[in-house]
Amino acid sequence: MSTAEHDVTAATTRRSRGRPRVPFDRIVTTALRIVDEDGADALSMRTLAQRLDSSTAVLYRAVANRAELIGHVVDWVFGEIEFDPDVFGDADWPQGCRSAAQAMFDTLRSHRGIARLLIEQVPTGPNTLALREQFLAMLLANGFAPDAAARAYATIARYVLGFAAQLHGHNTAENIDATTLSTLYHELDPTRFPATVAVADYLPAQTLEEEFGFGLQLIVAGLTAHHESTAGR
Numbered sequence: 001m002s003t004a005e006h007d008v009t010a011a012t013t014r015r016s017r018g019r020p021r022v023p024f025d026r027i028v029t030t031a032l033r034i035v036d037e038d039g040a041d042a043l044s045m046r047t048l049a050q051r052l053d054s055s056t057a058v059l060y061r062a063v064a065n066r067a068e069l070i071g072h073v074v075d076w077v078f079g080e081i082e083f084d085p086d087v088f089g090d091a092d093w094p095q096g097c098r099s100a101a102q103a104m105f106d107t108l109r110s111h112r113g114i115a116r117l118l119i120e121q122v123p124t125g126p127n128t129l130a131l132r133e134q135f136l137a138m139l140l141a142n143g144f145a146p147d148a149a150a151r152a153y154a155t156i157a158r159y160v161l162g163f164a165a166q167l168h169g170h171n172t173a174e175n176i177d178a179t180t181l182s183t184l185y186h187e188l189d190p191t192r193f194p195a196t197v198a199v200a201d202y203l204p205a206q207t208l209e210e211e212f213g214f215g216l217q218l219i220v221a222g223l224t225a226h227h228e229s230t231a232g233r
Contacts, residue, residue: 021058021061021062022052022054022058022059022062024062026052027048027052027059027062027063027069027072028069028072028073028076029076030048030051030052031043031048031069031072031073032073032076032077032111032114033051034047034048034051035073035111035113035114035117036111036112036113038113039113039116040114040116040117041116043066043069043070043073043117044066045060045065045066045069048069067120067121070117070120070121071121071123071124071125072125073114073117074114074117074118074121074123074125074128075123075125075126075127075128076127077107077108077111077114078107078123078125078127078128078131079127080107080110081103081104081127081131082103083099083100083103083131083134084099084103087099087100088100088134088138091142093138093139093142094220094221094223094224096138097135097156097220097223098216098217098220100131100134100135100156101156101159101160101216102213102216104131104157104160105160105163105164105212108160108161108164108167109164109167109209112164112167114164115161115164115165115167116165118161118164119161119165132153135153135156136149136150136153139152139153143227143231144227145230148226148227152223155219155223156216156219159215159216159219163208163211163212163215166208180204181203181204182200182201182203182204182205185197185199185200185203185204186200188200
């Protein structure tokens, strides 16, 4: 190796070894910003390193792989969810379920790419565990058997996730335009599609948020009826 080549190699090595660590919170929040701005598929270790003006080697000293990074990003978002302590503190568990589900949905709505990441893995970070604990404790304190409490929580959590996953490209309060669909439905053959024509003014006008709220009421009503029918067994 020539002297010049040796000098270049040595300088490169010194720069690599001297690359400073990035604060962990900055890694996670920058990764979340990528997901918020460009979607879940845009998050890669290389893209994150470029956004941080760092290297993938630095990132791999902080997390083992992309899956671990995703776990931290998801848990960061769950740390933004706040359950109403007044609702969780009384015996009105149906309202507690509605309030908690709405809080989760509202937070995921502000981070619309996160639902895709939640589908990739079951979240088990400290913030997620704390929220799950609060929810389950409320149900158990109101007479739910352990298996019923677990199923009720899972049903509501998956319902929230299912709606949150549709936030991209669907009718929300921000982008709904019902005129085109309503016109299309009104122009259908009423002899073949009488029911669709009958609801033509209402079907396309429903936002995802409204559908979420309506469905949540039905789920909690069903849980209430089931809980009352099995009480004391």
